[in-house]
């Protein structure tokens with residue numbers, strides 16, 4: 446089956462008389478003993494339905510988490526005492542903050558790299574225990590050579606993780622490039638409606654799956670049944686939403702690149718995320734407050750278009766330009782999106 450068919454059909458109850466079409470929301474802290482489920486921190490049939498569906502899209506076994514950062518933290522917890530983690534200096538700021546926190550407590554050594562500089566990344570892999578990749582990066586939009594980095598990391602005996610939040614399995618399935626783990630903020634495109642937080646980890650390695658499942662059981666970084674049900678409902682339309690957001694983004698990029706008042710338009714060629722760089726932080730502030738349809742808000746990947754100057758966050762990398770505004774393109778009509786965006790740019794450029 447092809448991806449959009451899998452997105453619709455995976456993780457459903459069996460096609461039998463009286464079975465519901467959709468997995469029910471199982472609200473349970475405990476189960477009658479003697480079976481496989483036992484307790485609500487270990488298992489929930491609504492998570493399982495979500496995990497089967499996302500697993501079918503990424504091509505691996507899936508574990509659902511309470512948030513993207515709960516999934517990131519569970520993976521980083523596997524790194525041995527004092528071991529080295531290679532990661533993009535422009536990875537999602539929360540992931541970089543977790544690495545900094547672990548390093549400041551003497552738990553790991555973090556080596557931050559420009560993930561698009563393959564030669565430098567490959568050199569850094571030599572004595573690494575874990576290589577963290579995000580591609581494209583949020584919000585710098587750098588793209589990594591995942592197969593080349595993975596080969597070098599494996600030669601050094603390191604595990605490789607790809608944060609696939611921006612590309613989604615609709616555009617990129619990193620497990621096919623032999624990476625060990627894929628991580629998602631399902632809060633973004635997978636949920637897709639800005640109404641939940643969730644994370645996920647995927648792998649084809651049964652041993653890694655068992656270790657991560659064991660950590661999740663022990664730490665309790667689990668999603669609620671309702672969140673899992675909503676995320677699964679979102680996943681059904683993931684390919685449709687990504688295709689529409691991408692078509693909108695490609696048209697907007699064409700028009701944005703024709704404007705003289707933007708220093709840079711960063712777009713990796715696929716997906717619904719664009720970063721534009723304005724002449725200054727002040728111009729970018731004015732821009733983010735000047736739209737009417739586009740919502741000034743953090744986060745991304747919803748059906749509605751949003752924008753945000755990233756350096757308004759103290760936690761954002763200082764190498765991200767002050768004037769960079771991240772655009773999350775939604776599924777609205779592209780002409781309405783352009784009318785609002787270009788009018789806001791006109792207002793912020795003329796002061």
Ligand SMILES: *Cc1c(COP(=O)(O)O)cnc(C)c1O
Nearest residue numbers: 512513514537583610630632643
């Ligand atoms: C948002 C985000 C995360 C963190 O996910 P949460 O669900 O907010 O915890 C991780 N990686 C990327 C690329 C993100 O955009």
